[in-house]
Amino acid sequence: MALVGSGSALPATSISNQELSQRVATDDGWIRSRTGIGARRVAGPAESVTSLAAAAGRAALERAGWQPNDLDLLLLATSSPDDLFGTAPRVQAALGATNAVAFDLTAACSGFLFALITAAQYLRTGAMQRVLVIGADQLSRWINWDDRSTCVLFGDGAGALALRSCPLDEDGLVAFRMRSDGSRNACLTLAQVDDQQPLLGDLTAQVGGFRSIQMNGQEVYKFAVREVPAVLAELLEGSGIDAHQLDWLLLHQANQRILDAVADRFAVPHERVLSNLASYGNTSAATIPLMLDEAVRDGRIQPGHLIASSGFGAGLSWGGALLRWHGPAG
Ligand code: UT7
Numbered sequence: 001m002a003l004v005g006s007g008s009a010l011p012a013t014s015i016s017n018q019e020l021s022q023r024v025a026t027d028d029g030w031i032r033s034r035t036g037i038g039a040r041r042v043a044g045p046a047e048s049v050t051s052l053a054a055a056a057g058r059a060a061l062e063r064a065g066w067q068p069n070d071l072d073l074l075l076l077a078t079s080s081p082d083d084l085f086g087t088a089p090r091v092q093a094a095l096g097a098t099n100a101v102a103f104d105l106t107a108a109c110s111g112f113l114f115a116l117i118t119a120a121q122y123l124r125t126g127a128m129q130r131v132l133v134i135g136a137d138q139l140s141r142w143i144n145w146d147d148r149s150t151c152v153l154f155g156d157g158a159g160a161l162a163l164r165s166c167p168l169d170e171d172g173l174v175a176f177r178m179r180s181d182g183s184r185n186a187c188l189t190l191a192q193v194d195d196q197q198p199l200l201g202d203l204t205a206q207v208g209g210f211r212s213i214q215m216n217g218q219e220v221y222k223f224a225v226r227e228v229p230a231v232l233a234e235l236l237e238g239s240g241i242d243a244h245q246l247d248w249l250l251l252h253q254a255n256q257r258i259l260d261a262v263a264d265r266f267a268v269p270h271e272r273v274l275s276n277l278a279s280y281g282n283t284s285a286a287t288i289p290l291m292l293d294e295a296v297r298d299g300r301i302q303p304g305h306l307i308a309s310s311g312f313g314a315g316l317s318w319g320g321a322l323l324r325w326h327g328p329a330g
Pocket residue numbers: 025026027030031034035109148149150152216217218220221224254255258282284312313314
């Protein structure tokens with residue numbers, strides 16, 4: 001699998017910490033010092049997971065030099081779909097990717113990494129030749145804006161990667177690991193409401209709908225700073241790669257303190273740790289491709305660069321991947 005093009009899209013509206021403190025009892029100093037977040041984007045009425053995902057996908061296709069009908073598969077990682085039956089087909093239609101099969105994959109903040117690894121399986125078997133993987137979330141829909149312990153963290157956005165099949169010795173997915181631990185599910189949920197509606201006599205049926213995001217921040221923090229270094233250490237060791245050979249550390253953007261802790265564990269200099277938390281906060285499945293696209297566009301990530309990536313979050317789920325950026329040439 002070769003990583004050949006990236007794209008991203010963000011809602012137009014940005015809300016600063018200062019502005020948010022007019023709504024909920026918080027302040028810029030607390031948010032910045034605890035998380036590194038300075039602002040977040042929030043989708044307006046004309047924006048949606050579909051529109052953001054399609055814009056990100058379109059940009060990735062253009063950078064790869066592909067036409068929409070070149071695509072065999074469109075995989076959308078999202079936990080905040082526009083339609084629970086699947087949002088990927090809407091994105092497929094918006095792009096005009098008529099030859100692509102399109103479906104959603106849900107794994108919260110690990111979703112993009114899991115989708116990328118899933119796409120690699122289709123490409124490596126030869127079943128597919130060109131795939132678009134998109135991570136897009138609109139968690140602003142599911143935030144309790146009166147809960148200061150969660151509402152300051154999240155934002156909306158989308159990122160995409162164009163992937164194509166290639167000879168095995170050029171494979172850009174150098175190594176990967178995926179993990180789940182449902183016994184710790186309660187640490188971070190966006191769960192179905194428990195309401196019942198009368199159906200027939202004594203029978204009732206559940207009312208569809210979801211509660212807002214509930215998170216035990218400290219537990220999730222401890223989970224992240226333990227599991228992310230462990231999975232990355234396993235990957236590096238298994239691949240015979242030393243951390244000093246990494247060009248970039250590209251982690252799910254949840255908290256700057258998590259990024260710093262992981263970098264310190266591997267003695268990766270902080271200038272090689274990609275972070276855009278200050279501008280966008282935690283955009284869930286979008287953080288990794290959004291950050292990657294920014295760093296490709298400003299020239300930090302160059303063809304041949306080796307990137308250690310890790311996604312982690314609700315499930316609980318986590319994973320790691322060693323990636324080599326190819327770029328559109330060749
Ligand atoms: O993408 C999914 C993965 N998610 C994560 O990785 C999140 C991991 N967790 C975290 O990043 C951190 O736990 C948080 C940023 C969520 C919280 O930081 P913390 O250092 O763990 O703070 P805390 O929850 O222990 O709260 C400390 C204090 C509390 O006050 P008291 O009880 O000490 O008086 C909170 O009420 O900070 C208070 N607090 C706030 N104060 C101002 C909580 N939220 C806020 C806020 N503004 N927004």
